[in-house]
Amino acid sequence: MRKPWLEGDMHNILKGRIPSAVSLLGxxxxxxxxxxxxxxxxxxEYSVPKDVCGTEVTNxxxxxxxxxxxxxxxxxxxxxxxxxxxxLVDGEIAFSSSVEKWAANTTASDVASxxxxxxxxxxxxxxxxxxxxxxxxxxxxxxxxxxxxxxxxWATVRTSHEVKASAMRGFIEGYAAALAKSDTCRxxxxx
Numbered sequence: 001m002r003k004p005w006l007e008g009d010m011h012n013i014l015k016g017r018i019p020s021a022v023s024l025l026g027x028x029x030x031x032x033x034x035x036x037x038x039x040x041x042x043x044x045e046y047s048v049p050k051d052v053c054g055t056e057v058t059n060x061x062x063x064x065x066x067x068x069x070x071x072x073x074x075x076x077x078x079x080x081x082x083x084x085x086x087x088l089v090d091g092e093i094a095f096s097s098s099v100e101k102w103a104a105n106t107t108a109s110d111v112a113s114x115x116x117x118x119x120x121x122x123x124x125x126x127x128x129x130x131x132x133x134x135x136x137x138x139x140x141x142x143x144x145x146x147x148x149x150x151x152x153x154w155a156t157v158r159t160s161h162e163v164k165a166s167a168m169r170g171f172i173e174g175y176a177a178a179l180a181k182s183d184t185c186r187x188x189x190x191x
Contacts, residue, residue, distance in 0.1 A: 046072040046089070052097055053085030055182050058174045064167035065159050067094050081188055097157045099141060099179050101188045106152050111138040117158030123165065130172055134162040137172035143185030153188055155179055
């Protein structure tokens with residue numbers, strides 16, 4: 001019995017008959033056009049920010065952590081003892097960072113154990129003050145002594161996708177250094 005919704009070449013395909021080359025070409029063209037209209041951008045069409053929610057970062061460190069897309073926006077938030085930033089690419093969270101106040105004796109492993117995208121067993125650097133992976137990193141922020149007498153500040157970063165681990169390490173080193181020079185240490189300590 002022939003089904004009305006299986007007319008033409010689709011009916012022939014299901015019956016084991018081969019459609020004409022013109023029909024195949026037309027179907028391939030339609031599939032190609034449909035997928036190209038709905039696929040995301042393959043390049044970063046947006047301008048990579050020079051700062052992460054107000055904290056300037058060295059040129060070239062942030063771009064390798066961000067995905068392709070058309071539009072980027074930032075969502076800064078803060079709470080007592082923490083400052084956070086989310087970067088959204090085409091409306092999706094692509095990058096998150098935070099800087100938080102921790103006890104004076106906190107280690108990178110302590111911070112990594114509660115951070116997303118990085119694990120205490122991932123690669124460490126800078127004498128154990130940094131731990132990083134392809135999706136996240138933690139790093140000690142060297143705050144001035146007056147701001148950190150009874151605490152330490154730690155930066156955490158994570159991405160929604162894998163990046164080169166070396167790019168993640170470079171970013172966390174640069175970001176932690178930039179945070180140490182900013183008002184962040186004083187803000188987190190309440191001084």
